[in-house]
Amino acid sequence: MSTDLQTLLQEAEELAFDIDSSYVKAWKEKTGGLAIGYLPIYVPRELLHAQGCLPVGVLGAGDNLEIIRGDAYYQSYICHLPRSVIELGLTGRLDCMDGMLFPAICDVIRNLSGMWKMMAPEKLSRYLDVPQNFDPETGGLFYRHELEELSADLVKLGARPLTDEALRASIEVYNRHRVAVQSLYRLRQDEPWKVPSSELYLILRAGVILPVEEHLEMMASYEAAVRADTTRKPMDQARVLLTGSFCEQPPLGLIKTLERSGCYIVDDDLIQVHRWILSSIPTEGDPLDNLVQAFLSDTIDSPTRYIDDGVKGAELVQRVKDSRAEGLLFCAPSFCDPALLDQPMAVTAVEKAGIPWTSFLFSENTGQFQVIREQAGTFADSIKLWS
Amino acid sequence: MSKNQMTPDVQKDSSQLKQKQMIAEHYTRLAKAPDTGEKNAYTFVPGNLTELLRSFDLLPVLPEINALQSSMRGKSREYIAIAEKLGHSEDVCTYVKCDLGMMKSGNVGPTGERLPDPDLLLLSYTGCFTFMKWFEILREEYDAPVAMLHVPYQGDGVITDSMRKYVVDQLKTKVIPVMEKVSGKSYDEDRLKEMLTRSAKAEDDLVAVLESGKNTPSPIDAYFGGVYYIGPIFTAFRGTQDAVDYYEALRSEIDERVRLGKGPVTPEGEMKEEKYRIVVEGPPNWTSFRKFWKMFSDEGAVVVTSSYTKVGGVYDNGFRHDPDRPLESLAEYCMGCYTNLTLPSRVDMLAKYVEDYNADGLLINSIKSCNSFSAGQLMILREVEKRTGKPGGFIESDLVDPRYFSAANIKNRLESWFQMIQQRRDG
Numbered sequence: 001m002s003t004d005l006q007t008l009l010q011e012a013e014e015l016a017f018d019i020d021s022s023y024v025k026a027w028k029e030k031t032g033g034l035a036i037g038y039l040p041i042y043v044p045r046e047l048l049h050a051q052g053c054l055p056v057g058v059l060g061a062g063d064n065l066e067i068i069r070g071d072a073y074y075q076s077y078i079c080h081l082p083r084s085v086i087e088l089g090l091t092g093r094l095d096c097m098d099g100m101l102f103p104a105i106c107d108v109i110r111n112l113s114g115m116w117k118m119m120a121p122e123k124l125s126r127y128l129d130v131p132q133n134f135d136p137e138t139g140g141l142f143y144r145h146e147l148e149e150l151s152a153d154l155v156k157l158g159a160r161p162l163t164d165e166a167l168r169a170s171i172e173v174y175n176r177h178r179v180a181v182q183s184l185y186r187l188r189q190d191e192p193w194k195v196p197s198s199e200l201y202l203i204l205r206a207g208v209i210l211p212v213e214e215h216l217e218m219m220a221s222y223e224a225a226v227r228a229d230t231t232r233k234p235m236d237q238a239r240v241l242l243t244g245s246f247c248e249q250p251p252l253g254l255i256k257t258l259e260r261s262g263c264y265i266v267d268d269d270l271i272q273v274h275r276w277i278l279s280s281i282p283t284e285g286d287p288l289d290n291l292v293q294a295f296l297s298d299t300i301d302s303p304t305r306y307i308d309d310g311v312k313g314a315e316l317v318q319r320v321k322d323s324r325a326e327g328l329l330f331c332a333p334s335f336c337d338p339a340l341l342d343q344p345m346a347v348t349a350v351e352k353a354g355i356p357w358t359s360f361l362f363s364e365n366t367g368q369f370q371v372i373r374e375q376a377g378t379f380a381d382s383i384k385l386w387s
Numbered sequence: 388m389s390k391n392q393m394t395p396d397v398q399k400d401s402s403q404l405k406q407k408q409m410i411a412e413h414y415t416r417l418a419k420a421p422d423t424g425e426k427n428a429y430t431f432v433p434g435n436l437t438e439l440l441r442s443f444d445l446l447p448v449l450p451e452i453n454a455l456q457s458s459m460r461g462k463s464r465e466y467i468a469i470a471e472k473l474g475h476s477e478d479v480c481t482y483v484k485c486d487l488g489m490m491k492s493g494n495v496g497p498t499g500e501r502l503p504d505p506d507l508l509l510l511s512y513t514g515c516f517t518f519m520k521w522f523e524i525l526r527e528e529y530d531a532p533v534a535m536l537h538v539p540y541q542g543d544g545v546i547t548d549s550m551r552k553y554v555v556d557q558l559k560t561k562v563i564p565v566m567e568k569v570s571g572k573s574y575d576e577d578r579l580k581e582m583l584t585r586s587a588k589a590e591d592d593l594v595a596v597l598e599s600g601k602n603t604p605s606p607i608d609a610y611f612g613g614v615y616y617i618g619p620i621f622t623a624f625r626g627t628q629d630a631v632d633y634y635e636a637l638r639s640e641i642d643e644r645v646r647l648g649k650g651p652v653t654p655e656g657e658m659k660e661e662k663y664r665i666v667v668e669g670p671p672n673w674t675s676f677r678k679f680w681k682m683f684s685d686e687g688a689v690v691v692t693s694s695y696t697k698v699g700g701v702y703d704n705g706f707r708h709d710p711d712r713p714l715e716s717l718a719e720y721c722m723g724c725y726t727n728l729t730l731p732s733r734v735d736m737l738a739k740y741v742e743d744y745n746a747d748g749l750l751i752n753s754i755k756s757c758n759s760f761s762a763g764q765l766m767i768l769r770e771v772e773k774r775t776g777k778p779g780g781f782i783e784s785d786l787v788d789p790r791y792f793s794a795a796n797i798k799n800r801l802e803s804w805f806q807m808i809q810q811r812r813d814g
């Protein structure tokens with residue numbers, strides 16, 4: 001690995017696990033802008049960007065923070081992510097956020113929005129309700145109104161008002177970002193040995209902290225470096241799609257373990273905010289409407305989203321085909337309702353399609369990977385044996 | 388056997404008999420539906436659209452109620468095991484798994500007769516994301532049309548015009564057209580208004596019954612007894628004359644208990660001495676319902692009010708179904724149910740309950756299955772303690788999974804909590 005690549009990955013790792021929010025604090029000092037934290041999975045970052053705010057993904061502290069007080073807020077049967085978010089909050093590590101957004105994806109994050117209101121009454125804490133009705137005249141109008149309210153809240157905090165011109169420019173830059181992320185995903189699909197998932201993960205996670213423009217540069221440098229790296233050679237690994245980890249993120253060690261156990265991860269649900277909207281959002285016409293329309297009709301089929309006329313699991317099966325995966329790893333956080341309630345339906349669909357699969361649970365601070373390593377290794381071996 | 392038939396000595400008043408008869412008739416109609424041609428809709432308790440369904444002559448079937456009744460009949464362990472064998476995780480809501488297991492075992496309802504397959508799956512999605520997944524699972528099992536009503540959450544503690552409009556628009560464009568198609572009948576607003584008028588009447592009486600807990604002694608137990616009182620209005624009967632009659636009878640019986648200064652009726656008979664007045668947050672455990680209740684009644688603890696009796700409507704804050712604004716008021720009803728309230732609103736409400744009902748403190752029964760209720764409850768407890776100065780209690784159990792009911796543990800915790808209350812009183 002070249003020194004440049006090493007430096008880049010080190011920088012990405014520091015950003016990805018910057019639990020002290022050092023980067024955000026420095027950014028605020030430099031720009032005087034507002035930092036707005038958001039929980040998984042998706043918020044319309046284009047809107048925040050257009051108003052001059054820095055959208056900051058709050059994806060949990062992983063295995064980088066000892067939970068001392070957060071556990072006193074949650075019973076043992078609730079997933080780990082909210083504990084570490086509370087811990088980050090109680091230890092002052094999120095004080096630099098001028099506001100926090102809690103997207104409507106599950107009851108835990110929903111209730112956390114109210115807890116945040118009580119913990120930080122002086123700060124903006126907003127539940128971002130998203131429609132489960134995808135008719136533009138119904139769910140679309142509702143969502144547009146939610147976005148207008150959010151925008152007004154940001155203005156109250158001191159952000160600049162939203163203009164069509166600024167929003168168009170932000171959509172454009174995020175369109176470029178989507179293309180760049182897709183390019184990395186495609187490269188990993190084509191030559192997974194060139195783009196180890198443990199690296200891609202760091203690069204993408206850094207992108208929930210960095211301003212989009214800087215992240216574009218980081219992705220471009222990374223792509224150029226790995227394309228140029230001739231030392232990376234194909235190995236006899238099984239191609240797998242990793243699913244279920246769309247909210248609480250697996251520890252980096254788990255991703256590395258999967259790779260070491262003989263898997264090439266060729267598609268995944270990690271850091272999904274970057275890929276939630278599937279294609280470029282048009283910039284002509286009313287840009288806010290375009291943002292709304294993209295949410296209604298051009299997003300991935302997440303377990304958190306009601307599948308109206310579609311067939312459950314069909315999109316997952318298609319992703320397996322598109323990524324030429326040979327097997328599927330269901331890798332959900334323990335106690336994650338949306339992932340675990342969805343899984344049996346997804347299993348039915350993948351079995352019908354004849355796709356091999358296996359499943360295991362994790363928590364963001366899982367430290368022992370031996371069992372998963374053996375399971376994934378056996379799975380990879382069986383795929384290679386029968387393929 | 389229905390939950391009411393399970394506990395014949397809980398309440399022997401005419402309201403009790405009336406409720407038993409209503410439930411029996413309802414299940415008989417459902418069982419005979421394949422022959423009579425009556426149509427049904429599977430739907431949920433919180434924020435349900437009973438009046439609207441009934442205005443189309445669609446009979447409601449409520450999977451949560453089936454699950455809890457399966458549990459009271461001792462069936463839930465087996466049903467949950469069936470679902471888990473099919474690949475459903477140990478970590479998710481046991482109502483879902485119990486319902487699925489029941490379906491896989493022949494869909495036999497509480498009266499021992501087979502429930503009909505759904506003619507409509509009405510996913511009214513209020514206050515809990517699991518509902519959405521539950522109906523996706525049911526949709527895989529049945530070949531029935533689905534109407535989805537997405538009810539926005541009161542994230543800022545208020546219902547805005549945009550939220551109301553969103554729900555009303557869905558009623559008009561999604562829900563009503565599907566109901567028309569399934570029932571073969573046109574939307575009849577006058578009929579709906581008549582039902583809403585009856586709902587409001589029954590709601591008045593229900594509030595009077597629930598607020599009787601402010602008396603000392605309280606004539607009711609508003610948690611264990613409360614689940615019977617909310618039964619008809621939260622389930623299949625809101626908007627019917629039967630519900631009006633039931634609540635009228637219940638109210639007059641409770642008024643009489645107040646007049647006579649009587650305490651609540653428990654499985655062990657009438658409670659003689661009211662030693663502790665408590666507020667309970669969270670659903671009850673159904674697998675050991677009587678044993679659980681006895682742990683309270685043995686100690687002279689009366690639940691004077693509870694949040695669980697508000698999952699199908701927080702009527703004591705003044706909300707009533709309004710025949711003059713039929714769809715708007717249905718929308719407000721859906722959005723106003725307890726689990727659709729944000730945590731600060733829940734804290735306000737519970738702290739106010741502790742004060743208004745002159746209670747000794749708040750007890751939380753934290754349910755493993757239910758993130759909607761449970762996530763954040765430890766913070767609720769601390770906040771309510773802080774505001775009221777009264778000690779809080781915390782126990783854990785599950786709805787219908789007997790593996791998560793540890794009687795000894797719960798009893799110990801309750802006893803220490805009661806002791807703490809006593810010590811505070813003694814100064």
Ligand code: SF4
Pocket residue numbers: 079080081082105106107108109247248333335336337338339
């Ligand atoms: S991990 Fe799952 S249950 Fe936990 S907050 Fe995320 S989506 Fe919700």
Ligand code: SF4
Pocket residue numbers: 451480481482483514515516517518726756757758759760786
């Ligand atoms: S999670 Fe709670 S509210 Fe949701 S279906 Fe289960 S018990 Fe009901």
